[in-house]
Amino acid sequence: MAFQYVLDQFVSLFVGGLVFGSVYALIALGYTMVYGVLQLINFAHSEVFMFGTFATVWALWLVGADATTAGVALVASLAVAMLIAMITSGGVALLLERVAYRPLLNRGAPRLIALISAIGASFVLSELMGLRGALASALGVDDVLGRYVARSRENLGLPTDRTFTVQFEVLGYGVTNKDIIIVLAALLMMIAADQFIRRTRLGRGIRAVAQDPESASLMGVNSTRVIQLTFLIGGLLAGAAATLYMLQVGLTRYNAGFLLGVKAFTAAVLGGIGNLRGALVGGLVLGVAESLGSGLFGSEWRHVVAFVLLVVILLFRPTGLLGESLGKARA
Amino acid sequence: MSDVLLEIRDLSVNYGHIEAIRDITFEVPQGSIVTLIGANGAGKSTTLKTISGLRKVRAGSIVYDGQDLAKVSPDKRVQIGISQAPEGRGIFPGMTVRENLEMGAYVRRDRSASALAPDFERVLTLFPRLDERIKQVAGTLSGGEQQMLAIGRALMARPRLLLLDEPSMGLAPMLIKQIFTIIEEINEQGTTVLLVEQNAAQALKLAHYAYLLETGEIVRSGTGAELANDPSVRAAYLGGDI
Numbered sequence: 001m002a003f004q005y006v007l008d009q010f011v012s013l014f015v016g017g018l019v020f021g022s023v024y025a026l027i028a029l030g031y032t033m034v035y036g037v038l039q040l041i042n043f044a045h046s047e048v049f050m051f052g053t054f055a056t057v058w059a060l061w062l063v064g065a066d067a068t069t070a071g072v073a074l075v076a077s078l079a080v081a082m083l084i085a086m087i088t089s090g091g092v093a094l095l096l097e098r099v100a101y102r103p104l105l106n107r108g109a110p111r112l113i114a115l116i117s118a119i120g121a122s123f124v125l126s127e128l129m130g131l132r133g134a135l136a137s138a139l140g141v142d143d144v145l146g147r148y149v150a151r152s153r154e155n156l157g158l159p160t161d162r163t164f165t166v167q168f169e170v171l172g173y174g175v176t177n178k179d180i181i182i183v184l185a186a187l188l189m190m191i192a193a194d195q196f197i198r199r200t201r202l203g204r205g206i207r208a209v210a211q212d213p214e215s216a217s218l219m220g221v222n223s224t225r226v227i228q229l230t231f232l233i234g235g236l237l238a239g240a241a242a243t244l245y246m247l248q249v250g251l252t253r254y255n256a257g258f259l260l261g262v263k264a265f266t267a268a269v270l271g272g273i274g275n276l277r278g279a280l281v282g283g284l285v286l287g288v289a290e291s292l293g294s295g296l297f298g299s300e301w302r303h304v305v306a307f308v309l310l311v312v313i314l315l316f317r318p319t320g321l322l323g324e325s326l327g328k329a330r331a
Numbered sequence: 332m333s334d335v336l337l338e339i340r341d342l343s344v345n346y347g348h349i350e351a352i353r354d355i356t357f358e359v360p361q362g363s364i365v366t367l368i369g370a371n372g373a374g375k376s377t378t379l380k381t382i383s384g385l386r387k388v389r390a391g392s393i394v395y396d397g398q399d400l401a402k403v404s405p406d407k408r409v410q411i412g413i414s415q416a417p418e419g420r421g422i423f424p425g426m427t428v429r430e431n432l433e434m435g436a437y438v439r440r441d442r443s444a445s446a447l448a449p450d451f452e453r454v455l456t457l458f459p460r461l462d463e464r465i466k467q468v469a470g471t472l473s474g475g476e477q478q479m480l481a482i483g484r485a486l487m488a489r490p491r492l493l494l495l496d497e498p499s500m501g502l503a504p505m506l507i508k509q510i511f512t513i514i515e516e517i518n519e520q521g522t523t524v525l526l527v528e529q530n531a532a533q534a535l536k537l538a539h540y541a542y543l544l545e546t547g548e549i550v551r552s553g554t555g556a557e558l559a560n561d562p563s564v565r566a567a568y569l570g571g572d573i
Contacts, residue, residue, distance in 0.1 A: 204437075205437065207423070207425065207426065208437075214385060216423075217385055218385070218417055219435060219488075220406040220438030222406045
């Protein structure tokens, strides 16, 4: 019986859900923060994440990590990879703001126009990655770039060893070091982001723009800087999520951002869009629900469970689980 | 330093395709209280927003302390001493009273707790109610308290020129009197005040000099008392008597 299976495997499914949910939550923060200050859904955020997954793999190649790398060397390589992924995703997010949104918003374009621009930017970024081989050969640099541009429309795998050791058992399920690293790293990043928004001067500037952009201007807050900062933070978190995702899944491709993006956006809405802590709650709830749901109905129902959950929760709580927006979030 | 702190010359501002203000000229002397009165939609708020840099100048100039503001960004304007308490208060509803006040000092170079302490003390002495509510979330304050917070927040920037947009809006008469007394006190402490008001009776009592704005143009000017005694002003804005 499926139900019996879920009971037997409950801890395994639950931990698996938490791990995926942490990744969703990290990406969801980027959606929710940009929405908070601009009331704009940055649909290209999924590609910001996707660039991070590639940066992770390429960084590991660059530092020479492979399946034989182990111990301290492996941890150090992954840390470097995460840092490079964060910088890459942060850079892509900044570029996106500069090229796809700022020119429009400065001219007073309606948010709907920016939304179309976001969808367009998403396709462009995804295809840029998918066509990098063709681009490189057109520029005559494909020999130089070698494996970095080879088979650019196919899956790219994490080069390091992905067998993980069990650290401790909970009711018969072995929690691995990977599970612990992913959940802990995601939580730490989110706490750091939350504290930055709440405690620092720049964070207060972000909240001021989210709550009342005109008043924020009157206080001397430079809204362009605040918007840039918001994209940057969202990008850094998406880059970190990308490395954690690669640890968990091991594979990426040029269009890998799409599904993750939709899921993370769902998590943001589920928790209450514009609400930082909502993104965390939404991500974890979504991850656990779809994991348990796939145990109950079969893994092909995974996405169905996720979206049915979204619809049901929004029926009863239209503003999401935590409701309040970033604008009204308390200090 | 000239004794005119703010000088508006032939200023025109569009709102979309509509001309919100047309060719207005006025000045605010150092240390004075100047008021712009007029009906809803006369262009008073647009004038203040333009001074703060939130609206684009179509023609004319704004000169502050001898400096043309045409190329000065809104955040720089706060830095050089122009601070505004906006219409409808515009407080940050999700922040505490303290955080709102700290937002007022956002552009100041020295923002350490010790540097802000005298400013907190000044504001909380002017508005003891804010002291009582210092940890409260600003969205839960009453209308009068929010107005006090908006003015207090503007003072945290240590402005030389304080722009006040309709501080009496939506307040009970008792509270209006109290707010206006405090504005006078702020002025006596050395801050120049440009006050925009629909409540002409109160504003004219307080102001050293006043301008009447009608559909985007200045139609009368004089000392507060002169305008208060002007028959047409009395008829249109003061309900016949004060």
